[in-house]
Amino acid sequence: MSKAVRVTAAAAVLLLFGGALFFLQTGGNGGAAAGVAPLDLSTSDSCRDCHADIWAEWQSSFHAQSFTDPLVLAKEQSNNFRNQACIPCHAPEPVFETGLGKVRVIERVTQRERGVDCLSCHRAFGAVVGPAMRSPGAANAPCAPIGDAQLASPALCAPCHNQHNTVDEWESSRYPATGVTCLDCHMQPVERKNADGRVRRGRSHRFPGGHDLETLQKAATIEAAVARSDDGSRRLVVRLTNSGAGHNYPADARHRALDLVVTLIQQDGVLLPPRDGGRGYGRERGTERRRFRNPYREETERLTNRELFGRENTQIGSGETITFEVPFDPAAVASARVELIYKLTPIQTDDEGVRVHDQVILLR
Numbered sequence: 001m002s003k004a005v006r007v008t009a010a011a012a013v014l015l016l017f018g019g020a021l022f023f024l025q026t027g028g029n030g031g032a033a034a035g036v037a038p039l040d041l042s043t044s045d046s047c048r049d050c051h052a053d054i055w056a057e058w059q060s061s062f063h064a065q066s067f068t069d070p071l072v073l074a075k076e077q078s079n080n081f082r083n084q085a086c087i088p089c090h091a092p093e094p095v096f097e098t099g100l101g102k103v104r105v106i107e108r109v110t111q112r113e114r115g116v117d118c119l120s121c122h123r124a125f126g127a128v129v130g131p132a133m134r135s136p137g138a139a140n141a142p143c144a145p146i147g148d149a150q151l152a153s154p155a156l157c158a159p160c161h162n163q164h165n166t167v168d169e170w171e172s173s174r175y176p177a178t179g180v181t182c183l184d185c186h187m188q189p190v191e192r193k194n195a196d197g198r199v200r201r202g203r204s205h206r207f208p209g210g211h212d213l214e215t216l217q218k219a220a221t222i223e224a225a226v227a228r229s230d231d232g233s234r235r236l237v238v239r240l241t242n243s244g245a246g247h248n249y250p251a252d253a254r255h256r257a258l259d260l261v262v263t264l265i266q267q268d269g270v271l272l273p274p275r276d277g278g279r280g281y282g283r284e285r286g287t288e289r290r291r292f293r294n295p296y297r298e299e300t301e302r303l304t305n306r307e308l309f310g311r312e313n314t315q316i317g318s319g320e321t322i323t324f325e326v327p328f329d330p331a332a333v334a335s336a337r338v339e340l341i342y343k344l345t346p347i348q349t350d351d352e353g354v355r356v357h358d359q360v361i362l363l364r
């Protein structure tokens, strides 16, 4: 329903109860039912009182932590937000008010520690925005949600998430054509109990992503097989496909890193050491390794990437397959371990990272 239509409907209801002019003049909160105190839409606290289940999900999400997350506060990052350029997306004004789509977010001055809170996504000029298809109970809800299809669209995520191109990447993936949006992978359907006891279909507000192993495991598939060349030499061929992310993997180009590590193992169990000296990153483990990431302009990793991959940005596009070949001597090598290690920051060690995939392959 458009805003104009809703205001008219609310006004009609209020006229029946009298006092309509008073409510319209105090404005902003036109949806409040007569006799009920208007909702305080200057803070998300009011949402918590009636939507405790969603509040709990949100609190466990990184949206709730975006202003208190130690990784963001770190000295070399926002330095406790002394770098003010970091504040807008991490403590935003409501995006329905500052603009949907690929536009700038504006920083909030109150309750910054709440991070990306309910109001950031649900407040629009003194009203609450809800799903286009309102649940039966929502028609009389004290918060009077306005149905708006834009709430479910990638345009809602874009002001904050397109800084690193995630929405552009989704647009050029195979997903828009099949109607698969951000919500299908990041807001799972859940059942909720309405205030009147009826059950409605809602969406989880946990927003799993790079901190969630299950989500990471959905992102890619790995195939490994031995190939033999005409001259009799052999190589292990590893094919890594971004089969489950609706954008590049790893999604966040700069903060994250994804390392593919292949370790060749001799018959006597000895692990073969790095063949190329590690090429500037991740020397700790493996005979050969490749890193998937979009390094900053000044990083030498760009040069290494150009040499090894023929491109500077090595994030794996949605649907893309990377083929990685590791030659080996069949007389000496018995097996290979193939690991995919996800790192929240590029400086994490292999042991600090999360092993998304780990497999030992016999080579004879």
Ligand code: HEC
Binding pocket: 039, 041, 043, 044, 046, 047, 048, 049, 050, 051, 118, 119, 122, 128, 129, 130, 131, 133, 134, 135, 137, 138, 139, 141, 142, 143, 144, 145, 193, 194, 195, 196, 200
């Ligand atoms: C006084 C209680 C109350 C408060 C406060 C409240 N809500 Fe609601 N809200 C409800 C009820 C009741 C419903 C109808 C569904 C239900 O019964 O749970 C509802 C429905 C909704 C819906 C639509 C659900 C649907 O399926 O259509 C949204 C979105 C929503 N609320 C968001 C908010 C936000 C954001 C806040 C904080 C600004 C808020 N609400 C504050 C009681 C409240």
Ligand code: HEC
Binding pocket: 062, 063, 065, 066, 067, 069, 072, 089, 090, 092, 095, 105, 116, 120, 121, 154, 156, 157, 158, 159, 160, 161, 182, 183, 186, 207, 208, 209, 210, 211, 212
């Ligand atoms: C107002 C800004 C803003 C909007 C709008 C927004 N996000 Fe976020 N989102 C953030 C910030 C900031 C973080 C990072 C929080 C942190 O880890 O510090 C984040 C984190 C995430 C994460 C990552 C969690 C993790 O494990 O690292 C996912 C997934 C996510 N958002 C999905 C979405 C989707 C999908 C939408 C649209 C429906 C959306 N976000 C809308 C700002 C926003």
Ligand code: HEC
Binding pocket: 062, 069, 071, 072, 076, 077, 078, 079, 083, 085, 086, 087, 088, 089, 090, 105, 159, 160, 161, 163, 164, 166, 251, 252, 253, 255, 344
């Ligand atoms: C345009 C919006 C925007 C601005 C401005 C912004 N960020 Fe973020 N930031 C995000 C989003 C969205 C995410 C989470 C999604 C992702 O990882 O892609 C995020 C995630 C992060 C993370 C990862 C958090 C984690 O839990 O792993 C760090 C660190 C970070 N930002 C630091 C910064 C710093 C430092 C600045 C300022 C120099 C900054 N951000 C400015 C939107 C923004």
Ligand code: HEC
Binding pocket: 044, 047, 048, 051, 054, 055, 056, 058, 063, 116, 117, 118, 119, 120, 121, 122, 130, 131, 132, 133, 151, 152, 156, 183, 192, 201, 202, 203, 204, 205
């Ligand atoms: C990052 C953006 C974002 C944040 C933060 C957020 N929501 Fe939502 N919310 C959405 C989206 C997107 C939908 C689904 C819209 C649809 O399905 O059409 C939704 C759906 C809902 C619904 C209806 C579906 C259901 O699960 O019941 C309610 C109620 C709701 N949100 C309340 C809240 C409350 C309360 C908070 C704060 C604790 C909150 N939201 C925080 C984006 C957000």
Ligand code: HEC
Binding pocket: 154, 157, 161, 166, 167, 170, 175, 180, 181, 182, 183, 184, 185, 186, 208, 209, 210, 211, 215, 216, 218, 219, 244, 245, 246, 247, 248, 249, 250, 251, 252, 256
């Ligand atoms: C087909 C499923 C799918 C779709 C569609 C999808 N994602 Fe993801 N997303 C994933 C998977 C799987 C991951 C984990 C792997 C990764 O980090 O790339 C992920 C990770 C993320 C992260 C975590 C980044 C981090 O560093 O923690 C953010 C943010 C994100 N997605 C935002 C979005 C947004 C915004 C959209 C819509 C424009 C979207 N996603 C569409 C599957 C999807």
